[in-house]
Amino acid sequence: MSLLLEGFAASFEQLSAREAAGLGPTRRAALDAVLRDGLPGPRNEAWKYTPLRALDRRAFAAADLAPGGFDASAIAGIPTPRIVFHNGRYDAVHSDLSGLPQGVSLQPLSQVLAIDDARETNFLARRFDRSDEIFARLNAALADEGAVLRVDAGVQVEGAIHFVFVGSPVAGDRAWHLRHLVELREGASLTLVEHQLAADSHTHLSNSLTHVHLAPNASLSHARVQDEATGATVLARTDAVLARAAQYRRIDLELGAALSRHELNAALHGEAAQVHANGVLLATGRRHLDTRLGIDHVGRDSQCQLTWRGLGAGRSRTAFHGGILIREGADGSNAALSNKNLLLNEGAEIDTQPVLEIHADEVQAAHGATVGQLDPQAMFYLRSRGLPAEQARSLLTAAFCRETLSVLEDESARSMLEVRLNLALERLQVV
Numbered sequence: 001m002s003l004l005l006e007g008f009a010a011s012f013e014q015l016s017a018r019e020a021a022g023l024g025p026t027r028r029a030a031l032d033a034v035l036r037d038g039l040p041g042p043r044n045e046a047w048k049y050t051p052l053r054a055l056d057r058r059a060f061a062a063a064d065l066a067p068g069g070f071d072a073s074a075i076a077g078i079p080t081p082r083i084v085f086h087n088g089r090y091d092a093v094h095s096d097l098s099g100l101p102q103g104v105s106l107q108p109l110s111q112v113l114a115i116d117d118a119r120e121t122n123f124l125a126r127r128f129d130r131s132d133e134i135f136a137r138l139n140a141a142l143a144d145e146g147a148v149l150r151v152d153a154g155v156q157v158e159g160a161i162h163f164v165f166v167g168s169p170v171a172g173d174r175a176w177h178l179r180h181l182v183e184l185r186e187g188a189s190l191t192l193v194e195h196q197l198a199a200d201s202h203t204h205l206s207n208s209l210t211h212v213h214l215a216p217n218a219s220l221s222h223a224r225v226q227d228e229a230t231g232a233t234v235l236a237r238t239d240a241v242l243a244r245a246a247q248y249r250r251i252d253l254e255l256g257a258a259l260s261r262h263e264l265n266a267a268l269h270g271e272a273a274q275v276h277a278n279g280v281l282l283a284t285g286r287r288h289l290d291t292r293l294g295i296d297h298v299g300r301d302s303q304c305q306l307t308w309r310g311l312g313a314g315r316s317r318t319a320f321h322g323g324i325l326i327r328e329g330a331d332g333s334n335a336a337l338s339n340k341n342l343l344l345n346e347g348a349e350i351d352t353q354p355v356l357e358i359h360a361d362e363v364q365a366a367h368g369a370t371v372g373q374l375d376p377q378a379m380f381y382l383r384s385r386g387l388p389a390e391q392a393r394s395l396l397t398a399a400f401c402r403e404t405l406s407v408l409e410d411e412s413a414r415s416m417l418e419v420r421l422n423l424a425l426e427r428l429q430v431v
Helices: 003-013 024-037 109-115 134-142 376-384 389-407 411-428
Strands: 082-086 104-108 147-151 156-167 174-184 189-198 205-214 219-227 233-242 247-254 259-268 274-283 288-297 303-312 317-326 334-343 349-358 364-372
Touching: 003 024, 003 134, 003 174, 024 134, 082 104, 104 109, 104 156, 109 147, 109 174, 134 174, 134 205, 134 233, 147 156, 156 205, 156 411, 174 189, 174 219, 189 411, 205 219, 205 247, 219 233, 219 259, 219 411, 233 247, 233 274, 247 259, 247 288, 247 389, 247 411, 259 274, 259 303, 274 288, 274 317, 274 389, 274 411, 288 303, 288 334, 303 317, 303 349, 303 389, 317 334, 317 364, 334 349, 334 389, 349 364, 389 411
Parallel strands: 082 156, 147 174, 156 189, 174 205, 189 219, 205 233, 219 247, 233 259, 247 274, 259 288, 274 303, 288 317, 303 334, 317 349, 334 364
Antiparallel strands: 104 147
16 A cells, blocks of 8 residues: 555544544545555546656645644735634634624534534535545545535625635644535525635645535635645645526636646536636646546536636646536537646646537537747737836736636625735746
8 A cells, every 4th residue: 555545544543523423434435445446547537647656655644633823924814704724624713703694604614523413414425436536535534624604595795705724834744634515505695715825835735625506596706726835735626516597606726836636527407507617727846737627517508618827837737627518408508618828938838638528409619728838929019118028928927817817706806816816926937
């Protein structure tokens, strides 16, 4: 057995919440599946661009039950209401849930598990049958913390709610497995912003799985900013299910970590359900970014609009898979994917794979992907107006990325993301 899986098996035996809410057999089955199948190799299509050999040789201890404090400046400017997790554990000191409106419930998963009610934690019992769902299986076996957010029917939440995840150095490498639920009932609306940040340099591993459930006519705007330490490993997955006329607006900014992989899956089950998902993949140094989209059109007249931008610098590597499936019976669906990428250095590599599969009639569908360099004519135009080469390059790369932010309708949330993106682009210019 590999060092990585040995460490996770040991963490399972130490898991205090292993039997909570009757989840013991489910957790054991998930771990047994991981140990039986092992890590996927390069011949596995879902992992061919993200080899796990180096990670397989590392060992991670379980997250500390009391991880200590961190410099609060790391989360300065993040407003309330917010729920904060430090090194994989709920941080009551830096959290502030006092401003939650009526009809909104937000709790750490550890508190929900302590109630020991299977009805409240049934989302934890989901099975993952494919062998390439390695980290979802590990999450099913080991997750004992996360955020559980529920919004009652008809509640329109003004302003954003913030999930904050902070990593900081401790003795040894640590791993944590977070499981989140975001549930909006019929006609509810909400803006949610996730911040994954580093208080200082570290080499921990974060493995998170988020369930998004949108009832009929519910509307969720969801932003995720991943700006972890340059040595961190970030593995994330989002599974969204949309009912009739539900709307899911989403943006992901991948700005940090040494290895980052995010899977965004959206099942448009209801008629006229809509997903509008944008993203920016910013790879520098020797970082590796892997993003996989899986949009499943099931209901009639469902729509998806996907706009992703990638920047590759240094000796980084970026992999993007944009998959759209329009099932039989999903007539009238409208799907569009655009993935454009800029190579800023000869040593960088970007692999992009748009996939469109149609089994219905009377649909509109288009997808496209490009990999290139900054437009020399645009550079010449800016240089001819007196701008230095670095400033011209900075303006063009910023404009290339910022168009994705338009998916967010909340102005304050959009401004916050723009600040984060600008800081990351400034770092890009000196790498």
